[in-house]
Structure formats: structure tokens, C-alpha cells
Amino acid sequence: MTINIEASNGVCHAQVTGEMTIYHAAEMKGELLPHLDGCNEMEINLSGVSEIDTAGFQLLLLVKREANRANKLLRFVAHSPATLEVLELLGIASNFGDTVPHVL
Amino acid sequence: MRDTGLDQALQTFFMESRELLIAMEESLLALESAPDDTEAISAIFRAAHTIKGSGGMFGLDGIVAFTHVVENVLDRVRNGEVPVNGELIALLLCCRDHIGTLVEQLAADPDAKPDMETEANGVMLLNQLKAHSSTGQPPVAAVAPAPAKTQIVTQPPLDDGTVASDNWHISLRFARDVLRNGMDPLAFIRYLGNMGKIVHIAVLPDALPFAPDMDAESCYLGFEIDFHCDGIDKAAIEMVFEFVREDCSLRILPPHSRIEEYVELINDLPEDKIRLGELLINCGSLTKKELDEALRLQALRVESGQEAAPAETDAVSQLGDILVEQGMVQPELVDAALGKQKVAKENKVQESKLIRIQADKLDQLINLVGEIVITGAAVSLLAQRSSDSALQEATSTLSRLVEEIRDGALQLRMVQIGETFNRFNRVVRDVSKELNKDITLVIGGAETELDKSVVEKIGDPLMHLVRNSMDHGIEQTELRLQRGKPAKGTVHLNAYHESGSIVVEVGDDGGGLNRARIFAKALEKGLVTANQTLSDQEVYGLIFEAGFSTAEAVTNLSGRGVGMDVVRRNIEALRGTVEIDSREGVGTTVKIRLPLTLAIIDGFLMGVGSASYVVPLDMVMECVELSEAERYATRDSHYINLRGTVLPFIRLRDHFREQGKASRYEKIVVVQYGGQQAGLVVDELMGEFQAVIKPMGKFFSNLKGVSGSTILASGEVALVLEVSELIQRAVSLESHSISKV
Numbered sequence: 001m002t003i004n005i006e007a008s009n010g011v012c013h014a015q016v017t018g019e020m021t022i023y024h025a026a027e028m029k030g031e032l033l034p035h036l037d038g039c040n041e042m043e044i045n046l047s048g049v050s051e052i053d054t055a056g057f058q059l060l061l062l063v064k065r066e067a068n069r070a071n072k073l074l075r076f077v078a079h080s081p082a083t084l085e086v087l088e089l090l091g092i093a094s095n096f097g098d099t100v101p102h103v104l
Numbered sequence: 105m106r107d108t109g110l111d112q113a114l115q116t117f118f119m120e121s122r123e124l125l126i127a128m129e130e131s132l133l134a135l136e137s138a139p140d141d142t143e144a145i146s147a148i149f150r151a152a153h154t155i156k157g158s159g160g161m162f163g164l165d166g167i168v169a170f171t172h173v174v175e176n177v178l179d180r181v182r183n184g185e186v187p188v189n190g191e192l193i194a195l196l197l198c199c200r201d202h203i204g205t206l207v208e209q210l211a212a213d214p215d216a217k218p219d220m221e222t223e224a225n226g227v228m229l230l231n232q233l234k235a236h237s238s239t240g241q242p243p244v245a246a247v248a249p250a251p252a253k254t255q256i257v258t259q260p261p262l263d264d265g266t267v268a269s270d271n272w273h274i275s276l277r278f279a280r281d282v283l284r285n286g287m288d289p290l291a292f293i294r295y296l297g298n299m300g301k302i303v304h305i306a307v308l309p310d311a312l313p314f315a316p317d318m319d320a321e322s323c324y325l326g327f328e329i330d331f332h333c334d335g336i337d338k339a340a341i342e343m344v345f346e347f348v349r350e351d352c353s354l355r356i357l358p359p360h361s362r363i364e365e366y367v368e369l370i371n372d373l374p375e376d377k378i379r380l381g382e383l384l385i386n387c388g389s390l391t392k393k394e395l396d397e398a399l400r401l402q403a404l405r406v407e408s409g410q411e412a413a414p415a416e417t418d419a420v421s422q423l424g425d426i427l428v429e430q431g432m433v434q435p436e437l438v439d440a441a442l443g444k445q446k447v448a449k450e451n452k453v454q455e456s457k458l459i460r461i462q463a464d465k466l467d468q469l470i471n472l473v474g475e476i477v478i479t480g481a482a483v484s485l486l487a488q489r490s491s492d493s494a495l496q497e498a499t500s501t502l503s504r505l506v507e508e509i510r511d512g513a514l515q516l517r518m519v520q521i522g523e524t525f526n527r528f529n530r531v532v533r534d535v536s537k538e539l540n541k542d543i544t545l546v547i548g549g550a551e552t553e554l555d556k557s558v559v560e561k562i563g564d565p566l567m568h569l570v571r572n573s574m575d576h577g578i579e580q581t582e583l584r585l586q587r588g589k590p591a592k593g594t595v596h597l598n599a600y601h602e603s604g605s606i607v608v609e610v611g612d613d614g615g616g617l618n619r620a621r622i623f624a625k626a627l628e629k630g631l632v633t634a635n636q637t638l639s640d641q642e643v644y645g646l647i648f649e650a651g652f653s654t655a656e657a658v659t660n661l662s663g664r665g666v667g668m669d670v671v672r673r674n675i676e677a678l679r680g681t682v683e684i685d686s687r688e689g690v691g692t693t694v695k696i697r698l699p700l701t702l703a704i705i706d707g708f709l710m711g712v713g714s715a716s717y718v719v720p721l722d723m724v725m726e727c728v729e730l731s732e733a734e735r736y737a738t739r740d741s742h743y744i745n746l747r748g749t750v751l752p753f754i755r756l757r758d759h760f761r762e763q764g765k766a767s768r769y770e771k772i773v774v775v776q777y778g779g780q781q782a783g784l785v786v787d788e789l790m791g792e793f794q795a796v797i798k799p800m801g802k803f804f805s806n807l808k809g810v811s812g813s814t815i816l817a818s819g820e821v822a823l824v825l826e827v828s829e830l831i832q833r834a835v836s837l838e839s840h841s842i843s844k845v
Contacts, residue, residue, distance in 0.1 A: 022283045022284075022288075022321055025283075025320035025321055026319075026320040026321055028320065029315075029318070029320040033315050053283075053288045053290055053291075054278075054283060054288050054289045054290045054323060054325065055283050055320060055321065055323070057290065058309075058312070058320075058323065058324060058325055059320055061307075061309045061312060061325075062312055062315060062318055065309070065312065066315050084176075086290060089290065089293060089294060089297065089302075089305070090290075090293075090305055090307050090327075091302075091304060091305045091306075
């Protein structure tokens with residue numbers, strides 16, 4: 001698992017590659033959250049995610065919620081098939097209350 | 105390798121896919137006229153999604169791979185990332201057709217590979233889709249409409265205190281350590297999804313602490329799942345979570361649980377009660393009404409002092425208060441949600457009113473009813489012969505009931521014509537693009553019912569007529585504007601019942617038929633003579649003659665003069681008639697009149713020697729006696745002079761090689777079909793007869809001149825004659841005998 005981060009004009013582009021699983025969850029949290037703190041807008045590119053489990057998904061939820069709380073813009077883009085599969089399974093596109101984003 | 109159970113499921117998949125594809129087409133067409141229709145977008149997405157999902161279950165990789173790409177594009181459309189325009193809809197329609205082709209090819213042979221052409225077409229479409237699926241634009245956080253599957257809500261049968269939903273409700277809360285113990289909750293949910301259908305799933309991140317306190321290796325999530333699976337028990341669901349039993353709290357409510365059980369569930373769970381209540385409504389486990397009922401029940405219990413613990417009382421009243429408040433704060437939101445639920449509910453109710461029956465079972469039933477009609481007739485005949493008045497009375501009651509059963513059974517085969525009409529939405533759309541004309545289709549009388557076998561055969565003639573209307577009827581836009589008509593042309597399809605038959609109309613507001621031009625053309629073709637006076641109807645009727653076309657331009661749609669005569673022949677084969685009503689500059693309407701059913705006809709019974717024959721009554725023009733002198737004169741020829749016209753005839757005695765001597769007084773039954781007349785020479789006229797037509801067996805499928813058989817009250821078999829064949833034969837015999845002379 002690697003996370004490449006580029007920041008420009010307060011917008012942070014993060015590209016996650018590899019497995020977003022329990023094995024890397026703590027490490028990912030340590031990388032993503034500080035960067036969210038340091039920017040106004042964040043875009044997380046998920047195209048390279050080869051596998052995602054509950055821990056990875058939970059982390060995405062956390063980042064999204066933190067961004068919402070801090071009133072920052074957060075986008076997940078270019079979902080890889082693995083991430084889409086999980087979002088589909090959990091019916092994330094549907095609206096289940098405003099504490100959780102409509103679109104991950 | 106497939107067992108029969110799977111085979112059956114596969115058939116269901118094909119059937120459902122076809123229905124979904126039809127729904128998808130309808131929604132795409134709706135979207136074309138209203139590009140902002142989020143409901144239509146969701147419906148299209150759902151159709152693709154379901155086909156992909158079910159296709160995956162059967163390992164139909166070809167369908168899954170293609171539909172997946174389509175679905176991705178649709179998802180972007182749904183999120184507002186890809187604009188809806190004509191080009192996209194055209195592409196999606198092509199994709200729909202492609203999926204349809206894939207489905208049909210697999211339906212024909214589940215192990216087949218798609219043929220080269222389909223494959224190439226698929227690759228081309230995928231390339232076009234790619235342009236829409238990876239524009240690199242960041243997704244816009246649009247409010248995605250909730251898929252309708254979240255609103256599978258049935259009528260709340262509150263009276264017995266149970267909820268209407270026939271889904272299992274599963275509440276899952278995982279322990280913090282579940283991930284560290286090497287279990288992945290998603291894997292269990294995925295497994296559950298393989299067992300049945302996850303109707304709705306809600307992720308509860310409420311326990312997720314603030315970022316600094318959150319341990320990425322702990323699990324904080326809960327799930328509320330609405331799960332549908334027939335023939336499953338609670339233990340089987342528990343088995344799914346067997347491995348993770350230690351690390352999760354699992355609550356399962358079976359379908360139609362009592363409302364109290366849901367209330368207990370809400371109370372048991374750690375999350376905010378209101379959110380849970382809403383969640384259950386969203387899941388479709390509870391309806392708003394049921395939740396209110398639950399609250400009312402609780403309140404009652406509290407008042408009567410059954411709930412002792414003050415803490416619980418507190419929670420309950422709090423729940424009620426907040427809900428009421430909620431209702432007051434956001435009434436429109438609640439209304440909107442309820443409105444949506446209502447629509448879904450109505451659909452569901454409609455659905456449960458229908459049963460799917462195999463067509464052949466129905467045919468078998470009709471067949472049996474036919475037998476009953478025949479046997480019943482025989483019984484009443486016997487009863488009449490006996491002088492037992494009680495028996496006669498009983499049989500007359502019986503025949504009345506049999507008649508009712510017959511009508512009821514035939515009614516079962518009646519289907520609404522709307523489905524056939526709706527197919528033309530696509531046709532009109534495509535053809536108007538091709539012709540570069542702006543044309544809408546207006547459908548009326550879609551609920552008019554007619555026999556399934558008629559509906560199946562009416563499609564082709566309608567297709568010809570609709571295309572014809574669009575191509576020749578409706579003028580180019582400039583011309584329409586010149587004539588002071590709206591630029592947009594209209595083709596209308598209409599159906600209604602009229603005195604025992606069905607009328608199907610195909611009309612347009614186009615240029616109408618040019619009487620003079622048709623007459624001139626008919627003159628040229630030698631169909632009429634210059635001094636003949638014809639009514640408008642008769643002149644318009646000429647366009648149904650073979651090879652007749654007045655179109656100046658032959659397009660690839662119509663104008664070659666084939667088509668209209670085919671239309672007439674098809675309709676006459678259904679024992680129907682066609683007439684045309686037209687006003688120049690105003691429009692044309694083609695009226696097709698069809699019998700309600702093909703299974704039972706009013707027939708005319710004739711006897712030849714010992715055998716009986718039936719012809720449809722409406723084809724019989726008149727009956728004349730073949731006088732002794734004429735008989736003598738026509739011994740070798742096959743025509744008589746009927747009031748100055750030549751009437752070719754055929755001796756049924758010779759045609760069917762009937763033994764025995766002809767009766768002294770032979771009769772000629774004059775029959776007409778497709779504008780031609782011929783005579784059938786018979787021994788005896790036996791009058792009108794309601795005939796239940798039974799198709800001839802396979803063995804007789806090559807038999808000419810006989811379209812079926814029927815059984816008389818006496819138990820004897822009578823053949824139903826195919827008049828068109830006999831007329832042709834009579835005409836050819838006549839020309840043969842003339843050429844001999």
C-alpha cells in the first residue's frame with residue numbers, strides 16, 4: 001500500500017495504491033488525516049485500490065466525516081472495481097441519513 | 105453441468121431480463137423527452153444493475169462484462185457527471201439492444217459464445233461508452249435518488265399487529281476486535297448476499313469516534329440489513345455469522361414480525377432511537393404507519409403501567425415526542441417519503457395481483473373447456489331425446505354454467521394491447537430520426553383486451569401501417585408549416601371494443617391519401633376502368649392491392665408497394681377487416697377490425713355425404729341451389745354463371761373424395777375471401793353452428809384446405825375449411841378448364 005500525496009493551492013490530491021485493508025489501516029490513517037488537516041480541499045483517487053475490507057471502508061467513512069466536520073471539501077474519485085464492489089454491497093449510493101456522505 | 109433447478113432459475117433470469125430491458129427502453133424514451141427525470145435514470149440504472157447482478161449469479165460473464173460498463177456510465181449519469189443528451193440516449197438504446205441480443209443468444213443456448221457480429225458490435229459500443237465513463241472529471245456530490253428497492257413496502261396489515269414486510273431484518277453490531285481477530289464483516293455480508301437478496305443495507309457509523317481516538321484496526325460499524333430469501337429459517341441466517349459469533353451481536357427478526365418486536369429491537373440497539381426508526385422505514389422493514397402504530401402501542405402500555413422501569417418509559421416517551429416534533433418540523437419531507445412509499449406500495453400490490461402462468465397450461469385449459477362445451481352439447485342432445493324433464497332442466501343449467509366457464513376461460517387469454525402499442529414508442533423514435541421528421545406517438549385504449557393469439561399476430565401489420573404513416577403520411581416539417589399544421593407530426597394508435605369485435609386504429613395527421621392519384625394508378629394497373637364510379641372507401645381500399653404504390657420516392661422504409669397487401673392478408677388471416685378513412689391534407693386513419701378470439705367462431709355447417717364441414721359464417725355470402733340443368737352443364741367445367749358473373753366452384757365431394765351418391769339437390773355455398781368469390785358445392789346446408797376450433801395435429805400440418813377441426817354435438821368430427829386455399833384451388837381449376845376449352 002502506498003499513498004502519493006501532492007498538494008497545490010490548498011488542494012490535496014491523494015492517490016491510494018494497493019490494498020486498503022486492516023494490515024495498512026493504521027498506517028493509512030496516519031497519512032491521510034494529517035494531510036486533511038493541512039488543506040482546504042482533498043481529492044482521494046481510489047483507482048489503484050486493489051482490495052478493500054471493512055477497515056479500509058471504515059477509514060474512508062472517517063475521513064469523509066472529518067472533512068464534513070471541518071467544512072472541507074472531500075472527493076473520492078476514480079473508484080477501482082474493488083472499491084465499487086464494496087460500495088455497491090453496502091448500498092452506499094442510497095441515502096441513509098446525513099451523518100454519512102451520499103457519495104463516497 | 106446444469107441441474108434442472110438451475111435451468112429453471114436461468115429461464116426466470118431470461119424472462120426477467122426481457123422485462124427489465126423493456127422497462128429500460130421505456131425509461132430511456134421517457135428520459136429523452138424529460139432529461140431531468142431522475143426517476144427514469146434510476147429505473148434505467150436499476151435495470152442494468154439487476155441484469156448484471158443476476159447474470160453474475162449464473163456466471164454469464166459476457167452479459168456481466170458488458171453491462172458493467174453500461175452501469176458505470178449510468179451511475180455517472182445518475183450522479184450528474186455525464187449530461188443526458190440525445191447522443192447518450194441513442195448510445196444507451198443501442199447498448200440496451202446489445203444486452204437484449206446477448207440475452208437472447210444465451211436463452212437459445214446457454215453455453216454459446218456470441219457470434220462475430222454481436223461481438224464486434226459489443227466492442228464498438230464499449231469504445232463509445234468509454235468516452236463517457238472516463239472523462240476524468242471529479243464526481244459531483246449530487247443527491248443520488250434512493251433506489252426503489254429501498255421502498256419495497258406492502259400494505260400494512262396493522263390489525264393483527266404484524267408488519268407487512270416479508271423480509272428478514274438483521275441487525276449486526278460488530279465487536280471492536282473483530283478485525284484484529286482476522287474476520288472481515290464485509291465478507292459475511294457478501295456471503296449473505298449470495299444466499300438471498302439483500303434488499304437494503306444501512307451502514308451505521310455512529311460508534312465511530314473522533315479521529316484522534318479512532319483506532320483504525322478496531323471495528324466501529326453496525327449494519328441494519330433487510331434480507332429477502334424464500335424458504336429459509338432463522339438458524340440458516342445465524343449459520344452465516346457462525347464464525348464471527350463471538351465478535352458480534354446479532355438480532356434477527358423474521359418476516360412479518362410483530363411490531364412490538366421492532367420496538368424492542370429499537371430499544372435494544374445502542375444508537376439514537378429516532379435514527380433507528382427512520383432507518384427501519386428506509387430499509388422497508390417498517391412503514392411510517394407501522395412505526396406510528398408501534399409508538400401508540402408503547403404509549404398505551406406505559407399508561408397501563410405494564411412497563412415498570414422508569415428509564416424505559418423515558419426512552420419511549422422521548423422517542424414519541426421527537427417523532428411528533430420531527431413530523432411537525434419537516435412535514436414535506438415526510439410527505440415526500442410517504443408519497444414515494446405509496447407508489448412503490450401500489451406497484452407491489454399490482455405485482456402480487458398477477459400470477460405468471462405458462463402459456464401452454466392456459467392453452468390446455470382452453471382445450472379442456474372446449475371439450476366440456478362439446479360434451480355438454482352432446483349431453484343436452486341426449487337429454488332432449490329422453491322425456492325426463494328433471495334431466496332436461498339439469499342439463500340446461502349445466503349448459504349455462506359451461507357457457508360461463510367458456511367465457512371465463514377465454515377471458516384468461518385476453519391481454520391488454522398496451523404492451524404491443526408501447527413497443528412502437530421505440531419504432532416511432534428511431535424512424536422519425538431516420539426520416540428526419542419530428543413525430544410523436546399518441547397511444548389510446550391501451551387497456552383494451554384481446555386474445556393473446558391475436559395480439560401476437562397483429563404486431564407485424566401494425567408495424568407496416570405505422571411506418572407507412574410516418575413515411576408517406578406525415579409531411580416534411582416545412583410543408584406542414586406551410587399547411588398551417590404544427591411542426592410536430594402525430595401518429596396515433598388506438599384500440600376499442602365495438603359490437604363484439606375489436607377495432608385497432610392507426611392514424612396520422614399527415615397529408616392524407618390523394619384520391620385522384622390512387623385512381624389514376626389503379627387505372628394504369630388495370631384494376632379499375634375509367635368510367636367506374638367508386639366510393640372514396642373503395643378507392644382507398646385499392647392501396648391494399650398487391651404491388652400498389654403511389655409513392656413518388658421509394659425509401660428504405662416503404663413505398664415499394666409491398667406491405668399494404670401483406671397487411672391486408674395478415675389481417676384477413678385473423679378473420680379481420682381493414683378500412684381506410686382519409687381526408688386530404690388532414691390525415692389518414694386505418695381501422696382494423698378483429699374478432700375477439702380465434703378459439704371459437706360462428707361457423708356455417710354443411711354436409712357432404714356422411715361428413716360435415718364448417719366455414720366461418722362471416723365468409724359466407726349466400727347459398728344457391730345447383731339446378732339439375734346446371735349440374736349437367738357443369739359436369740366438366742368448374743364455374744357457373746351467377747347473375748351474370750363467373751363463379752368458380754369446387755365440389756367438396758370430389759375434393760375430399762367423399763364416397764356415396766350425391767344428393768339430388770346439390771347446393772352452392774358462395775364464400776368470399778380477400779375480394780374473391782367462389783362456390784362450394786355441398787349436399788346439405790345445416791345452418792349456423794358455434795364451433796370450438798381445435799388445431800389439427802402435427803401429422804396433418806401439411807394438409808391444404810383444412811384449418812382445424814371441431815366436434816359436433818353428436819360427437820362427430822367436422823373439418824373447418826380454410827376458405828382462402830379452397831378459393832385459390834377453385835380459381836385455378838376454373839382457369840384450367842377454360843384453357844382446355
